[in-house]
Amino acid sequence: MRSLIARRELIHALVSREMKARYKGSSLGVLWSLLTPLFMAGIYAFFFRLISGRAANTSSIIVGVFAWQFTANSIQQGLGCISNNGNLVKKVFFPRVILPLSVITAAGIDYLISLVVQLVVVGYLLWQSDTFFTLHLLALPIILLLHAWFNLGLAMLLGSMNVYYRDTQHFVGVALSALFFLSPAMYDLSFVHQLAGDMNPWLMKLYLLNPLAGIFTAYRWAFLPTSSFPSDPWIWIGMLWPIVFTLLAALLFKKAQRNFADYV
DSSP states (O other), rough: HHHHHHHHHHHHHHHHHHHHTTTTTTTGGGGGGHHHHHHHHHHHHHHHHHSSOOOEEEEEEHHHHHHHHHHHHHHHHHTTTTTGGGGHHHHHHTTHHHHHHHHHHHHHHHHHHHHHHHHHHHHHHHTTTTTOOOOOGHHEEEEEEEHHHHHHHHHHHHHHHHHHTTHHHHHHHHHHHHHHTTSHHHHHHHHHHHHHHTTHHHHHHHHSSSHHHHHHHHHHHHHHHTTOOOOOOHHHHHHHHHHHHHHHHHHOOOOGGGHHHHOO
């Protein structure tokens, strides 16, 4: 931490570069971080209604899709955080963890901006149904920190793997699509309960081990007064193991960084 604090100007410069590169040449700039998940939420709400035959909870889908966008951006940008900075890695000495950290910080800034829009949009939808936010909203910073911590672990793991195994980027492209449908972004846990049923209780337990299942459900619990957080111990295990996962990813990253300059 002392090393990172001492290099806070470098972190600031890399985050600024990441933000500028993301929207370079774009007329709408940072607005795309809001428009993209909003468009996605509208499309998913429409098709969810077609598939399930019932009206979709638009507020729930907005919360889930915006949260998913944070993870998707972190994975996509974190994948090349080392390999795309070959000149920097070869010529300048600094803690290499700054590279995935700057990617997650930039993606987190995008998400913080989107949270403001979520508060307005979801607040309006709740007002239309004669409800409003509860004190659960105060837990949002804790949920966000856990979410960012998990995304940092993914960025460190995938970023270091992509240096040694360039096929990682092709695998991640497929895995990202699978992870989206296996996470409750456009649906909530009640939909999974309905599909799993009483005949396959183990399937539900296995599903809850996905960290994003607990994180996305926690976001809905914080935003929506009608949402509850299950007391099932499996979902707590799913939310706690990312803490260990990111620590292990950091150890792997520290070991792998010794040869980054030789492979990038």
